[in-house]
Amino acid sequence: MDTLEKATAAAGARMIERLGILRGISQTEDWLERTLFSPAAEEAAFQLKTWMEAAGMTVGYDELTNIYGYLPLAEAGPDAPRIHIGSHYDTVVNAGAFDGALGVVLAIAVAEAVAESGIPFRHNLSALAFCDEEGVRFNTTFLGSAYLSGQFEKAWLDKKDPYGKSLGEWLVDRAESIDAILHAQPYIRAQDYFLEAHIEQGPVLEGAAAALGVFTRIAAQLRSEVVLVGCAGHAGTTPARLRKDPLPVAAEIILAVDALCQSDESLRATVGHIEVSPNASNVIPGQVKLAIDLRYPNAEGLNAAHLRLIAEIEAIVARSRVGHHYRVVHGADDTPLDPDLTELLAASCQQVQGSAIRMFSGAGHDSMKIASVCPAAMLAVRCRDGLSHHPDEFSSEADCLLAFRAMLTAVIKIDQTR
Ligand SMILES: [Zn+2]
Structure with missing residues (x-):
């Protein structure tokens, strides 16, 4: 077995184990719930940091509780493009165990496989865990990825949680500097790439008997009353x-x-x-x-x-x-994802499963926010009965591992061709 294959097998096994561990970190015993600033979110963050450090990454934990693991592999230093992989670690109330969490543990596994195998790698590699995508506490959209990509909106500081406490008040209580938050340098920059693996949250892949596909765009949405x-x-x-x-x-x-x-x-x-x-x-x-x-x-x-x-x-x-x-x-409006990066991800799907379904996502994702800053692409993973935001949400171990292999293949390809 070559070193990459050996490292991939080991990282994949740990990824599955970690999904199970995250599933058990909830603010209530009755169901899975991890919302921004909850003790469960803090515990999950600590766990994620530990795993990133074990993978040899330099780990940052920002004011909003985003976590970023960093492998400085580029000879040109920190200004060289970063390949970011990631998703969110918060959940909805009574959530499933795969929405967001799969993309986070998969990102760490990709970084581990690259680091442990010692394969030549020319880009800086980054694994991201966004603190708040679902917006349960403050009814915000993509708070974590917006902050990391320099798109934080000052007006969000006044948004209140269900108990009447604003985001700004929370941050002050947490001893964070509002000034520092408003002037933070974005970690995700125009010269970077962003890749996200996420369960499909719909029935298309299952209907096509395919484990993986790519989202080419995220649907336009309108809410009215x-x-x-x-x-x-x-x-x-x-x-x-x-x-x-x-x-x-x-x-x-x-x-x-x-x-x-x-x-x-x-x-x-x-x-x-x-x-x-x-x-x-x-x-x-x-x-x-x-x-x-x-x-x-x-x-x-x-x-x-x-x-x-x-x-x-x-x-x-x-x-x-x-x-x-x-x-x-x-x-x-609808958000097109980056066509070149998406095709590269589709080619990886083709390689690992023999097909590459291209579809749109009806659900919103962090990639949508980041796509306005740098090229972004999304890998979709089959989930049983298309079910999501539900405790029965399920993607098989085999599908999760295949997604990991497709992502690793894509990341190595980006590194070699960009
Ligand atoms: Zn999600």
Whole structure:
């Protein structure tokens, strides 16, 4: 067995073991939950630092609790391009054990295989563990990767957690300097490369009987809210002809969103949240609020779907007796990932599994943030039933190991060709 193969086998075995260890680090015994600044996140960070140090990396732990392991292998020193590999180590509430965590332990395994094998390597190599991708505590987006890539927004300091404590207050309590945070030099720079392995969080790879694929882009997304205003009344006394009940109207809108979703294979349209007021069994509802989430591989398709949605809602409301307000809450254009780096990753998939499926990601990722700073690419890993953000989230050991091999192959290729 050559030294690279030996180091790869050893690093792969440790990677699987570490996934199991991270799964056990949670802020509650009832489910997996690791949110920013929680004791569980601190414990996971300590564990990750230990593993990075064991791999011979210089380890940094920044103000926001991002962790970066660094192998200074380039002869040209720290200004030479860095190949970063990484993902996030925070989770949602009642999370699965693979979302984010797989990409983090895989990044460390790649660095270990390179370091232990002693293969010639010309770039600086970096393994990243982002502190907060899910935004559970402060409802932020990509806080960790935004900070490491120099895109931290000052306004985020005022964002409050569910207990009313702001990010700025948290940082001051943690003895961090706000001034230093606002003037920090970005660790991820324009001359670098970023690669992320992440479970697919959808059913495409499983349907194609493939362990791995690449995301070519991250979908455009639009979140909107429709408020239907009727008139509350006594459920026992008011006949139908005198009611202004917004709930049946909301039901029609939900069906219209579902029909929209079914009309286009590339479109995702969801009503995931509904608020009924006053929400009592003997009261005709007075108001209903619906949250609608639309995603499409590109902005044009998303806009077209959005216009259809608005027309549907207006038609439904027009034939009812209720009023409505509609507003867009959040919109993000699609993010293309770097075509050259993506093709290189696809070639690695081809090499390790004989095929390379190219698809878009309907879920947002740190790569999306980093893609505006340096070339970024994503490796997608099959997960059972396409399930994610769920305790039954699962990727097989064989698929995780194959992902590790594909990533290692890609990293070595980047090093040799760039
Ligand atoms: Zn994730």
